[in-house]
Amino acid sequence: MNNTITSTYILAIESSCDDTAAAVLHNDKVLSNVVANQDIHQEYGGVVPELASRAHQQNIVPVVTAALRKANIDKNQLSAIAFTSGPGLLGSLLVGTSFAKSFAMGLDIPLIDVNHMQAHILAHFIDEEGYSKPTFPFLGVTISGGHTQIVRVDDYFTMEVIGQTIDDAVGEAFDKSAKILGLPYPGGPLIDKYAQLGDPKAFPFTKPKVGGLDFSFSGLKTQIMYFVQKQQLADPSFIDNRRDDVCASIQYTIVNILMDKIKKAVKETGITQIAIGGGVSANSGIRTALKASESKYGWTTYLPKFQYTTDNAAMIGIVGYLKYNELSEKNAYQDLGISAQSRLKI
Incomplete structure (x- = not known):
């Protein structure tokens, strides 16, 4: 890992299923972690993909805005944008992917794709007081x-x-x-x-x-x-x-x-x-x-802390931070041609 990177702000976006989430991390510390739940699925007894993707479209701008506000930073301070590229519901993933691409392009900052399943595991590397991090393997x-x-x-x-x-x-x-x-x-x-x-x-x-x-x-x-x-x-x-x-x-x-x-x-x-x-x-x-x-x-x-167990953007952000450091060494950030994938292996 490149230890010369001392101050990194990552905006993370998670939209793999029915929760629209955004978080801001300063290095490995979570500054904000906002989640908008979709209660509409309760009456159907399960997640309805089409309803989920529509709700993401409604929620994503307010959620990102709230995450930036709670983190008390301006969008121009962001170092990169991390987003869930898969696995998950394709319609839901497309909303987050499209927003992340557009925002990264508008700010002219790197775009980092994150595997949702890796994020659940690497959530343990978020810096939280009272929580120790595992060592490899x-x-x-x-x-x-x-x-x-x-x-x-x-x-x-x-x-x-x-x-x-x-x-x-x-x-x-x-x-x-x-x-x-x-x-x-x-x-x-x-x-x-x-x-x-x-x-x-x-x-x-x-x-x-x-x-x-x-x-x-x-x-x-x-x-x-x-x-x-x-x-x-x-x-x-x-x-x-x-x-x-x-x-x-x-x-x-x-x-x-x-x-x-x-x-x-x-x-x-x-x-x-x-x-x-x-x-x-x-x-x-x-x-x-x-x-x-x-x-x-x-x-x-x-x-893990309870807030990092269900789908959330903080876990996407920690992977974004770890990948940002790794990619910086190679100057090999993800290009804007990355696409969402409903099936994605670790």
């Missing part, structure tokens, strides 16, 4: 509504996916299970909430058998659906009477699936540093299990 565990991955991280931009879901993501498993129970979208946080009131061993669910370090959650979803249907036939008030226990049992099973694979990854790689990221990393069950692993297995775990 470490295992990055990205758990969200759209992704479930175990990544070996040997350097900022040297990463290898060593395990991933073969069907549904863990966040989708939580949300779809919540829907089966009649809970509103997004249901994952509600399962976490009710799980803390229930018995995690009340209803044992079978864990899927998947080889290697890969995951599968579609079978578990189906198992939960048939279980609830069977119980409701016998007792129409089953969900009302046993909601907390069902939620606790679902969460207990999912957390154990995750922990089993993480333990296997540690055994196979010999790496005992674990850093989690993504929206599901806010789940109390997985956080408790990971913290317990420090004394139980001798691991060192890194849990």
Whole structure:
């Protein structure tokens, strides 16, 4: 990394799904981190891509304006603009990509594309008081509504996916299970909430058998659906009477699936540093299990600040800052021909 760059201001833009976000970083410190949520999707029980892209168009200028204002800097002080180029919903990505290109062109400053999945992992390198940063190598565990991955991280931009879901993501498993129970979208946080009131061993669910370090959650979803249907036939008030226990049992099973694979990854790689990221990393069950692993297995775990778990622009900004330093050494900034990609590998 080029240590001669002492003062860098990065404007970051994130629009991969249904949250419009902008942040300003001064080097690796977050000066502002603004997110506009889209409540309209709640009535549909999930994100509607066309509605998401339209909302991004409405939100992006006010969000960027707010981020600059809260950071107390002028746009002419910016060193570069970082943006999410993928993966994500193409229509949503196009809004952020187009705005970033136009703004960078107007200010005549570098444009830096960021992989959303790398950003979830590298969010741990934001300078935050009270939070330590992992050292290389470490295992990055990205758990969200759209992704479930175990990544070996040997350097900022040297990463290898060593395990991933073969069907549904863990966040989708939580949300779809919540829907089966009649809970509103997004249901994952509600399962976490009710799980803390229930018995995690009340209803044992079978864990899927998947080889290697890969995951599968579609079978578990189906198992939960048939279980609830069977119980409701016998007792129409089953969900009302046993909601907390069902939620606790679902969460207990999912957390154990995750922990089993993480333990296997540690055994196979010999790496005992674990850093989690993504929206599901806010789940109390997985956080408790990971913290317990420090004394139980001798691991060192890194849990991100809650505001950096869900989709946000600060994580895009830290990657932008790290890439800005790396690209400065080569004078090789991204040209304006970069395009958004709905599918993008680490």
